[in-house]
Amino acid sequence: MTDTSTSLKRTPLHAVHVAAGAKMVPFGGWDMPVQYTSIIEEHRCVRSNVGLFDISHMGEFEVRGPGALAAVQGLTTNDASTLALGQVQYSLLCYPHGGIVDDLTLYRLADDHYMLTVNASNIDKDWAWVTEGGRGGNWTNVSEATALLAVQGPKAEGLVQRLADQDVTRVPYYHFAHGTVAGSPCLISRTGYTGEDGFELYVPAERSTALWHALMDAGKGDGIQPIGLGARDTLRLEMKFALYGNDIDDASNPLEAGLGWVVKPAKGEFMGRAAIEAMRAAGVKRKLVGFEMAERAVARHGYRMLRDGQAEGVVTSGSFSPSLERCIGMGYVRAELATVGTELDVDIRGTAHPARVAKTPFVPSHAKKT
Amino acid sequence: MANVPADLRYTKEHEWAKLEGDKARVGITAFAQEQLGDVVFVELPKVGTKVTAMKTFGVVESVKAVSDLFAPLSGEVVETNTELTKKPETVNSDPYGNGWMIVIKLANPKEFDGLMSAADYEKLTAAAGH
Numbered sequence: 001m002t003d004t005s006t007s008l009k010r011t012p013l014h015a016v017h018v019a020a021g022a023k024m025v026p027f028g029g030w031d032m033p034v035q036y037t038s039i040i041e042e043h044r045c046v047r048s049n050v051g052l053f054d055i056s057h058m059g060e061f062e063v064r065g066p067g068a069l070a071a072v073q074g075l076t077t078n079d080a081s082t083l084a085l086g087q088v089q090y091s092l093l094c095y096p097h098g099g100i101v102d103d104l105t106l107y108r109l110a111d112d113h114y115m116l117t118v119n120a121s122n123i124d125k126d127w128a129w130v131t132e133g134g135r136g137g138n139w140t141n142v143s144e145a146t147a148l149l150a151v152q153g154p155k156a157e158g159l160v161q162r163l164a165d166q167d168v169t170r171v172p173y174y175h176f177a178h179g180t181v182a183g184s185p186c187l188i189s190r191t192g193y194t195g196e197d198g199f200e201l202y203v204p205a206e207r208s209t210a211l212w213h214a215l216m217d218a219g220k221g222d223g224i225q226p227i228g229l230g231a232r233d234t235l236r237l238e239m240k241f242a243l244y245g246n247d248i249d250d251a252s253n254p255l256e257a258g259l260g261w262v263v264k265p266a267k268g269e270f271m272g273r274a275a276i277e278a279m280r281a282a283g284v285k286r287k288l289v290g291f292e293m294a295e296r297a298v299a300r301h302g303y304r305m306l307r308d309g310q311a312e313g314v315v316t317s318g319s320f321s322p323s324l325e326r327c328i329g330m331g332y333v334r335a336e337l338a339t340v341g342t343e344l345d346v347d348i349r350g351t352a353h354p355a356r357v358a359k360t361p362f363v364p365s366h367a368k369k370t
Numbered sequence: 371m372a373n374v375p376a377d378l379r380y381t382k383e384h385e386w387a388k389l390e391g392d393k394a395r396v397g398i399t400a401f402a403q404e405q406l407g408d409v410v411f412v413e414l415p416k417v418g419t420k421v422t423a424m425k426t427f428g429v430v431e432s433v434k435a436v437s438d439l440f441a442p443l444s445g446e447v448v449e450t451n452t453e454l455t456k457k458p459e460t461v462n463s464d465p466y467g468n469g470w471m472i473v474i475k476l477a478n479p480k481e482f483d484g485l486m487s488a489a490d491y492e493k494l495t496a497a498a499g500h
Contacts, residue, residue, distance in 0.1 A: 023407075034407075034434065035407055038407065038408050038462075039407055039408050039433040039434065040408045040433065230407065230433060230434055234433060296410065296411045296455075296458075297411065297431075298410065298411060298431045298436065300436060319433055319434075320408075320410040320411075320431075320433050322433075327410075327411075349429070
């Protein structure tokens with residue numbers, strides 16, 4: 001095997017993963033834990049107990065000043081003006097042609113102060129995009145100084161509650177609070193990428209190892225396990241959450257990706273608005289659907305989707321679902337074939353394997369959407 | 371370090387072969403299943419299929435990846451492990467035992483001597499693993 005580890009970036013928790021015996025793999029330019037024990041076991045741990053993820057590879061940008069809101073509004077598709085202090089919003093950066101630069105979560109930290117959390121593999125591209133001349137706002141890239149731990153699962157709330165300096169049960173879904181967890185200063189965000197209740201804890205990089213160990217120790221009785229990117233992927237796939245680079249990219253648009261709900265043309269001008277509105281008027285040609293395979297056959301990114309032997313789409317994500325014990329996936333199909341129940345085939349190594357467009361999320365969400 | 375039984379022979383593609391008279395039992399190594407992670411599907415040839423040494427005879431799918439299976443030896447498939455259809459995870463838990471995949475009736479038993487010894491295979495995985 002080729003040694004690429006020297007050129008890969010490391011999170012502040014890298015040594016902790018290696019010491020825990022994680023299998024490390026390159027992901028978006030980072031040397032990341034794909035699994036500690038088994039993807040299936042880690043997946044089930046999050047669905048039934050609680051899991052701890054290092055997602056410090058994600059990027060964080062802050063923008064502040066009197067022009068901050070205008071800058072965010074001009075760049076993102078969702079309406080940032082509706083955000084209250086302490087609230088989080090899922091949003092997109094789009095190109096003028098409507099293709100997706102990245103998906104992100106937007107935090108309103110103060111009146112004229114926002115944070116954008118972006119995908120690890122897109123940090124450099126996004127940074128160049130948001131700071132390009134004429135965008136406005138005073139931008140800071142705090143990615144390196146910021147570590148990010150996700151605590152996800154039905155026992156996450158109780159665990160974080162025991163270690164926090166405040167009542168985190170009062171932080172609603174897609175909201176955050178400033179406080180401490182196990183003595184470390186954190187932005188405590190009720191968000192996640194698993195479909196379970198839980199938190200994402202933004203913590204200064206130098207405190208991340210202490211926080212990791214405190215959570216692992218305090219969570220012993222809950223059956224806590226460290227969770228790698230492998231289970232993060234199967235967990236998000238069961239929820240049909242898009243992964244940038246797999247399901248969405250610069251060649252896909254928000255409408256066909258089922259993300260029209262975060263595009264708010266009524267808010268005024270923003271990057272990509274005219275193109276997306278034109279697409280909406282014309283109607284989308286293809287749609288991102290979830291599908292279930294009839295048999296144990298794993299559809300992978302890039303495989304063709306067929307109907308009566310004709311190519312009608314492409315798989316963007318696919319795996320074995322540990323919850324359903326069936327093979328599931330996501331893919332773009334011609335809009336007419338996107339109805340739940342439509343029978344299709346996936347071309348797996350030259351053989352057509354039957355699949356059916358499924359209702360999504362594949363597994364009910366347990367996020368606290370009160 | 372992964373376990374490498376001394377009485378088996380190996381390929382550089384991480385299959386093992388065990389001589390049983392004029393036949394050989396075949397599976398993947400502990401190192402291979404560790405690299406793959408959770409196995410969720412094994413696609414094996416039908417009994418009667420002719421296989422050729424170092425050509426693919428099937429496919430193993432894990433949660434993360436798909437990987438070809440290479441026949442260590444040439445011959446005819448006389449038995450396949452149908453239990454793996456129901457319990458593919460046996461490849462992870464018992465790669466050298468109940469996780470076996472096929473039995474080949476050897477076309478040329480001399481090919482067996484050309485396979486890697488346990489010691490050589492151990493060297494290969496030590497180099498690849500770290």
